[in-house]
Amino acid sequence: MSRAKALDWPALMRAGMVGLRLTPEQFWRLTPAELRLMLNLDPQAEPMDRARLTRLMEAFPDPVTDLNKGT
Numbered sequence: 001m002s003r004a005k006a007l008d009w010p011a012l013m014r015a016g017m018v019g020l021r022l023t024p025e026q027f028w029r030l031t032p033a034e035l036r037l038m039l040n041l042d043p044q045a046e047p048m049d050r051a052r053l054t055r056l057m058e059a060f061p062d063p064v065t066d067l068n069k070g071t
Helices: 009-019 024-029 032-038 050-059
Strands: none
Touching: 009 024, 009 032
């Protein structure tokens, strides 16, 4: 059985909070997979450009809420 490689948290924190300008709260809410995607560390991943973001938004739309409901 192979042992999982430890994450270099100081380097990831620098990349996320300095490089990506994430707040600490935003950084700690990410999964390692999300952080890898944002840092473009996965050579197989398609870049997150406007076209890809549009396709993702169409595939996974945010629910519409009535902000005036209950007032």
